[in-house]
Amino acid sequence: MARKTLPPKPLESDVYTLACERTARIFDTFDHVYVAFSGGKDSTAVLNVALEVAHSDPRFERHLPLRVVHQDEEAIPYETEEYVRRVGQRDDVSLEWYCIPIKHRNACSRTSPWWWPWAPEAREKWCRPLPPEAITELDGFPINPPEKRLTAPHANGLFAPPSLGNVGMLMGIRAQESLTRRRIVTQRREVNYLVKYNDGTSQGNIWKCYPIYDWTTDDVWTAPAHKGWDYNHAYDRLEMAGVSHHLQRCSPAFGEEPLQKLHTYAKCFPDVWEKMVDRVPGVGAAARYALTELYSYHGRPEKPDGVPWPDFLRHYLTKWQAKDAAKIAARIRQELVAHYRKTSQPLVVNAPHPDTGISWDFLLMLVMRGDFKGRKQAGGRINTDGEGRPTPAQWHRYAAELNDIIAAGTFADLAHHRPPPADAYDLVPDYAKDPE
Structure with missing residues (x-):
């Protein structure tokens, strides 16, 4: 039975101040912290809040340079690669750029429901050349056979071995994004932004940390404008294409929900799209028909009368x-x-x-x-x-x-x-x- 969620509690502080307070507590609490950084708008907010807090007090200097873990999903805009590279060039950042075949959903095809970015067996079809900063192996991650490869959640523990002590993984999860995410942070009143992580390869020493869980999409974009933060310029292309702020994504659009915006890759990122069509089974068909009843968007098939x-x-x-x-x-x-x-x-x-x-x-x-x-x-x-x-x-x-x-x-x-x-x-x- 699902646990009862608690109603929102109004606070006098603004969301930026609260995010800084939560991040300071995370820095004080854990032996080691790192930012799970996709290069998207939410992880951009988490990264910059964490860096500002790390520089705000001498007691946080032990976390500098800040460890930033980027899992490159291959079928991403070149603007994302360029942005991640700029982040890695900062003196206060220690970037780990992983290009490993993490197991991902492929909702474009029911007969090929998974795909693996940077899979060695698909090298000739890769959407982008391997970045020079790429780390292509991770201790404990099985490369072959493909069916043994781990999903991203199950691989999280490999980035936080017990030798690091208790680890806080800073993530850009926001309650506004889905009911599931809202429930995660509304089932406990105190320290609701820290969630023990025990899945997959975790050995009981890792916590998921959500310092910006109460930010809205407007907050995520107001902060860079107000603070002068760098950001992923792939969003500029999405903005010019008329994609609403809530639906703008720079990650591969092969999953069930992102699928409805797959066609925007052809318009906004043609250099990557040209490779995506051959990279993952069903992409071409999904781009043409994702917004039809074939993929259960914008309508469903009509049930015949008399059929239960x-x-x-x-x-x-x-x-x-x-x-x-x-x-x-x-x-x-x-x-x-x-x-x-x-x-x-x-x-x-x-x-x-x-x-x-x-x-x-x-x-x-x-x-x-x-x-x-x-x-x-x-x-x-x-x-x-x-x-x-x-x-x-x-x-x-x-x-x-x-x-x-x-x-x-x-x-x-x-x-x-x-x-x-x-x-x-x-x-x-x-x-x-x-x-x-």
Whole structure:
């Protein structure tokens, strides 16, 4: 059962001051710290806050030059490489530039669901030449065979061996980015930005540290402008292309969520895009069709009348490899169990259920897209009032759709275990009877 999250606590300090205070505590607490630096906007904020704090007091000088670990994902803009190089040339930075075949998701293809940047067997297809600063081996990381290679989370422990003592890994994770990330920092009231990390190769001595977890996208961009920080100029190209600030990404756009912006690489970074098309299976098709129902963006396939929704989902499950299909099926069961533990009311097609946020369309999206990183959470689809209850408008949307389904004679397609109500508005709680 998910732990209950705590409501936001208003503070008088600004987010920059709070980030500095958290970073100072991290520097005092841990034997060793390093910045996990992608070259993106969020890790840029973390890096610069950490450097300013490190220079602010003699007691922090033991952390200088600041260790900065960059995992180069190969299919990235040249502007990112140039920016990382500028960071590495700073006297107060000790940069480690890793080009190793970390295991990454490839949502462009269901038959080739993984890809490995800088994989030695794909050298002739690399999107960029190997940077001269590249570190191509990491103690404990298996290069061959490919199936033994680690994902980034599972490899984190290799950057923090026990010989370093207790290690704080500074990361640019922000609660605004997803419901999952918000929950991470809202389940504890005290020191909620430090999370013990025990996955993969971790040996129990590493903590994930989120000093800017409460920053918004506006904050992330205000800070460089106000403080004069250097930044990744790939964002300038994305800005000129009209990509909204919230969706601007410089990492490889092969995952489930970044996939919807894959086409911007062709427009903004053509020199890398030319190589990307041949580098990873399915990229060409995804660039053309990612915003269609084929990849479950901007619409879903229409279910035939008379086909129960569970059967429709099973049809799309068969399009995955067995191992991935099993993971997705387990997620769907988990969502359904969570729903029926909370309510005995049926799911409808489009409207999120006010108590759980689940609908059949949401489950179909999970089946078609995968969501292997768990970034799509049904709870984020619930709109609440000032008392934390689902809004009357959300209840009335659900009831109206359920009544329409009953009237159309398609209630059986919902595969509900009880007869339909005479009037779905009877399911609306008293406080929500009057629509907003």
